[in-house]
Amino acid sequence: MKKCAVFCGSRAGNHPEYLASARKLGHAMAERNIDLVYGGASVGIMAAIADAVLERGGKVTGVLPKFLSDREIAHEKLTELYIVETMHERKRMIAELSDGFISLPGGIGTMEEYFEMLTMGALDQHKGKSGLLNVNDYYTPLIQFFDHMKDQGFIDPSSRKAMIVEEDPEAILDIIFSE
Template identity: 45%
Template sequence: MALRSVAVFCGSSFGHDPAYADAARLTGRTLAERGIDVVYGGGHVGLMGVVADAAIQAGGRVIGVIPSALDDRELAHHGLTELHVVDSMHARKLMMAELSDAFIALPGGAGTLEEIAEQWTWAQLSIHAKPSGFLDVLGFWAPMRQLVTQMVETGFVQPEQSRIVSFSDDLDELLRMLQLPPSWTDKWGHDPGEVLSP
């Protein structure tokens, strides 16, 4: 499937290693150069701002979605193609999901993990049929990959649903994975497609 838009979840901090910002810059630029809209959390700080600025500089479309509480704290990026100010974090994630064909997690903290995990959950429940990917910069997501394996081995995630998420340290490879047709079944063994409301 062709990707028209990808949501990027990432830290509002930079992290200690410059490689994290380099990966964010590469992600924003690559998506823009391929004509893929960048959907993200709307902030100008940390890796979020790096992704947005790189995509804008490469001539891409960047769509931000930010809760009003964060906009009020002057964290919003006001140089975007579109900026949507919503009422809550829940509304933010719902709109980002609706606007995106797939999801990528760069390094980040609790918010990044929560956002990508929710999209994985929604795909398991057939709320949508969209894949998620982890860009494993410097092994950042290696513990998450191990955790997914443990979830399968202990019977809390079916092997088919583990295929909703992909891991790679190479952005090109990850984007190829995200463009593959859904190969999983939902929690009840049904093919993705019968989408429920979130």
């Protein structure tokens, strides 16, 4: 069974496309028998993707730090929920449990998780591919910044090409889980 980590916001954002895309990705994952591994919360985009996977009969594993369980509110209907002590433990466990990584729109934590998985992949510290689901052009400024880093000589063209960006949930799953 393949497992995909999805990093995303504990808020819903200001555009309905964010929640709709999370639901579409969750449905596609369940239909392809790809289990979800995520932050374990029942709020924001995090809840939308977990609920979408579950409503189509998929499996969902949450990893939630104890200190966030009050703020992010643990999802009570998950297949598995791990309570850990720190954010570092959360990311480590999510990385260990997952075969691929997708980032939906989110805030600082989502960015930090994406960058860590992207860096770990570039250093051959995990086996999965990392991608951005660019919903409503959310990640376009970040993509432009990566091009700027390449143009300024801080990342090489192959590193920039490794940055997977798609607007369609089905397409990103095809790339992340291609052999």
